[in-house]
Amino acid sequence: MKYKNNFNPSISDEVIFDEILEEKKSIGYYNLPFCSTADYKTYAKTxxxxxxxxxxxxxxxxxTYAIYKFLKHSRDLDKNLLFLETTDPIDIKAKVASIDLSDTLFVVISKSGTTVETIAIFKYINALITCNSTNTVVVTEDGSKLKTFAEKNNIRSFKIPKNVGGRFSVFSAVGLLPLAIVGIDIDKILQGAQKSHDNFFQKKEAYERLLKKARFLVEYKNSFxxxxxxxxxxxxxxFNKWYIQLWGESLGKVDSNSVRQGLTPVGIIGPIDQHSFLQLVIEGKRDKTLTVIKVENFDNxxxxxxxxxxxxxxxDYLDNLNFSSLIKNQADATIEAINNLHDIPCDVITIEGINESAIAALMYEFELLTSLCGKFMHVNTYNQPGVESGKVILKNKLNKGDI
Known part of the structure; x- marks a missing residue:
């Protein structure tokens, strides 16, 4: 007799936690907050x-962009950090034109070492200036073709652990190296991530909160x-852009019973989107949960x-009001309006200030939340077969000259 089902009965918090502990032995991102930063800081000084x-x-x-964007206006940084991440020719030309290439360090990052977009842009840069050991550093996985390129050209390289996926890699060389180079305190970044790690794994407040939220999101996924x-x-x-990739690429999967799963991420900014998307939340279909993120101290x-x-x-009632007070009150008014409706699931996260520890703690918690949801949904949180199939099609087209 053959039997197949998609019941996936509810699992206890303890069982989920035990599964996370077991997963922690092989999935590398969990322990990144405790890695050494010495090599990154030493290189940054050069x-x-x-x-x-x-x-x-x-x-x-x-x-990396999420952390840099959060901190850059509150730090006296003497280096500029830019990102070449799209094959849009207008974006490439505009960004390249905005800098002095002779006064630029290129940080080439690809876990596989053969990412089409990354290598295409790197080829373009090499046509403009010679990329060598004096102006280029590589971050990649051991054994990749990009690693081989670096070795052949005596270019310094830093390792992405094989058991750390790209979207979970911000607390590795992927994020820590460029952030250290521009002068951001990467030790404080890891300290923030460590706080979230310890709070969860020592079964303190984060343990209860994250398990409760993950369970709700999955058990009510058909409604919200x-x-x-x-x-x-x-x-x-x-941060919003980073969250969208983390959530979408991790949880949009076919589960262990061949059932399609997924939670759709949307990232919006207040108060700007009070005048657009909030209308859809308030009076639109009840298919959304809302997480409001506030900043307690803007340091401004x-x-x-x-x-x-x-x-x-x-x-004139606005006179002499701090803008930071205004935006916090706008957030509170939105939260009150949502709560008054009694039918939109909503939680509020308050960041204590604009600092390295705060943004890192927030990001690590979202990584944990993603892993927990993946466990409840019975999916592989760390692969991305839907993305890989498109990559294969693209490479086949390009290799055949079908363009």
Whole structure:
């Protein structure tokens, strides 16, 4: 007798946690917060170039960009960090034209070493300037063709562990190396990730919170399939993009019973999207959960000046209000409006300030949440066969000259 089912009965928190502990032995991202930063900091001290250009795509850039975007306006950085991550020719030309190539270090990142977009852009850069040991560093997996290229040309390389997937790699050389080079404190980054790690694995507050959220998202996925992250700071725009890749590529899978699964990620920014997407959340179909991310301390005292505008005197109640206070109140008003409806699942995350530890703790928690959802959904969180099939088709077309 043959038997097949898609019941996937609810699993206890303890069973899920035990599965995560077992997975932790082979999936490398869990332990990245405890890696040594010495080599990255030593290399960073040798870099004299003003412009640092990361050549990569997806997991090779999004996490780094998320942290850099969050911190750069609060740090006195003497180097510029740019990302060449798309094959859009207009974007490539514009970014290249904006920098002095002779004063640029190129950080080429590809786990496989043969990422089409990355190598295509790197070829273009090599046509403009000679890339060698003085202006290029490589981040890749041992044994990759990019690693071979680096060895043949005496170019320094840093390793991406084989058991760390790209979208989970921000706390490896992928993120730590370029961030160290531009002057961001990578030790504080890892300290933030360590806090989230310990809080969860020591079964403290994060353990209860993340398991509860993951269970709800999966058990109610047929009712609330769209998961909206509403970040109340433009500095979190990079985080939103990183979250969308992490969530979509990890959880959009066929499960162990051949049933298609997935939770659709949406990232929006407040207060901008109060005037667009929030309307859909409030009065649209009840198929969305909402996570509001607030920043407690913007480390900025910019105020609305006491200026009376003829005909707009009724708006003088804004005078002398800090912009940081205004945006926090806008977030609170949105949260209250959502909660008053009683039928939109909503949680609120408050980041204590604009610092390395805060953004790293947030990102590590989202990585943990992704892994937990994957366990509840009975999917392989760490592969991406849907993406790989497109890569194969593209390479076959290009090899045949079918363009």
């Amino acid at each position: 870099v004299t170039q003003k412009n640092i250009v990361v050549i990569g795509i997806g997991g090779s850039t999004l996490g 399939n769209i998961n909206v992250v509403f970040s109340y700071s433009s500095r979190l725009e990079g 005292d910019l105020k609305i000046p006491s200026v009376t505008l003829d005909g707009l005197e009724e708006m």
